[in-house]
Amino acid sequence: MSHIKIIGSALPNIPWQEPPTGARNTPLWRCSQNPVIGRNPLKGIARIFNSAVVPYEDAFFGVFRGEQTNGVPGIYLGKSRDALHWEFESNQIQFVDETGRLFMPKYAYDPRLVQVEDTYYIMWCQDFYGAAIGLAKTVDFKTFVRIENPYLPFNRNAVLFPRKIGGSYVMLSRPSDSGHTPFGDIFLSESPDLEFWGRHRHVMGRGSEWWESLKIGGGAAPIETSEGWLLLYHGVAGTCNGYVYSIGGAILDIDHPSVVKYRCQTYLLTPEEWYEERGFVPNVTFPCAVLCDADTGRIAVYYGAADSYVCLAFTTVDEVVGYIKENSVVTPEDTEIGRR
Numbered sequence: 001m002s003h004i005k006i007i008g009s010a011l012p013n014i015p016w017q018e019p020p021t022g023a024r025n026t027p028l029w030r031c032s033q034n035p036v037i038g039r040n041p042l043k044g045i046a047r048i049f050n051s052a053v054v055p056y057e058d059a060f061f062g063v064f065r066g067e068q069t070n071g072v073p074g075i076y077l078g079k080s081r082d083a084l085h086w087e088f089e090s091n092q093i094q095f096v097d098e099t100g101r102l103f104m105p106k107y108a109y110d111p112r113l114v115q116v117e118d119t120y121y122i123m124w125c126q127d128f129y130g131a132a133i134g135l136a137k138t139v140d141f142k143t144f145v146r147i148e149n150p151y152l153p154f155n156r157n158a159v160l161f162p163r164k165i166g167g168s169y170v171m172l173s174r175p176s177d178s179g180h181t182p183f184g185d186i187f188l189s190e191s192p193d194l195e196f197w198g199r200h201r202h203v204m205g206r207g208s209e210w211w212e213s214l215k216i217g218g219g220a221a222p223i224e225t226s227e228g229w230l231l232l233y234h235g236v237a238g239t240c241n242g243y244v245y246s247i248g249g250a251i252l253d254i255d256h257p258s259v260v261k262y263r264c265q266t267y268l269l270t271p272e273e274w275y276e277e278r279g280f281v282p283n284v285t286f287p288c289a290v291l292c293d294a295d296t297g298r299i300a301v302y303y304g305a306a307d308s309y310v311c312l313a314f315t316t317v318d319e320v321v322g323y324i325k326e327n328s329v330v331t332p333e334d335t336e337i338g339r340r
């Protein structure tokens with residue numbers, strides 16, 4: 001039984017495996033079927049990774065980053081009964097503007113998918129005279145209507161909270177520069193209508209620990225728990241052989257989520273398996289989505305591996321929140337409201 005509660009719906013049919021026996025260094029354990037999506041999954045698509053899923057009706061839908069054979073990423077819709085085996089649409093999601101006219105981004109990557117009330121929102125990184133955030137909504141996974149771009153360039157890793165807080169939509173993002181940013185902190189912004197964004201707050205900076213000392217970025221949509229918002233994010237180390245992306249965890253204040261209550265000093269998962277260490281970009285574990293069952297506290301984490309695969313890891317809310325609290329170190333910059 002779970003002592004820490006996930007505030008949400010029962011979802012008994014999410015993918016799940018019991019933890020392996022024996023000692024573990026971290027509270028996440030990998031799915032024995034990893035990678036759950038392999039290479040060349042679709043004609044014209046070399047790799048699918050960094051993708052997000054939600055439950056929808058009696059199945060699961062996902063938005064998938066598909067790297068086309070010309071190297072340009074786009075977003076593809078996938079459907080699954082078990083959230084493990086996916087059927088993909090062969091064409092990219094056809095985004096339209098508010099008048100119904102086709103309105104496609106030049107490229108689109110790292111999509112997140114978040115349900116707020118009856119609507120599903122997709123946020124991704126795209127060209128807006130530089131890398132910035134794209135935003136769209138759907139209610140039926142048939143029509144995808146783009147909303148005004150929320151931020152100026154340069155920005156990446158936008159993640160919406162799954163409910164309004166204090167009457168506003170709240171979204172995390174990671175402002176950056178035009179290149180493959182060697183810096184970056186997580187901020188949040190509020191909006192009354194998903195079009196006008198303001199009340200920007202600093203949430204957390206890159207950490208003092210080596211694994212997240214270069215930059216960080218939001219990962220999966222925050223999970224509402226009795227301890228606060230559980231945020232799984234990515235933290236990046238710069239090594240002599242390039243960047244290494246690990247998965248980190250923090251708990252944000254439930255009413256004022258720019259306040260970090262707990263922040264785990266150690267990573268929750270780091271590249272260790274062949275499919276994380278070897279691929280198009282080696283040494284990447286990049287979380288983009290979670291599926292949670294409020295009844296059992298089970299959490300399935302979807303993460304991209306080595307910019308080549310989609311993988312799954314499991315944990316429980318008790319184990320992961322307990323671990324984050326036990327290993328938490330917060331600085332005054334983490335715990336302040338984040339306004340200067």
Ligand code: BMA
Nearest residue numbers: 050109110281284286304307
């Ligand atoms: C980041 C993003 C991710 C990617 C990662 C590692 O900047 O572009 O899509 O997984 O780099 O290449």
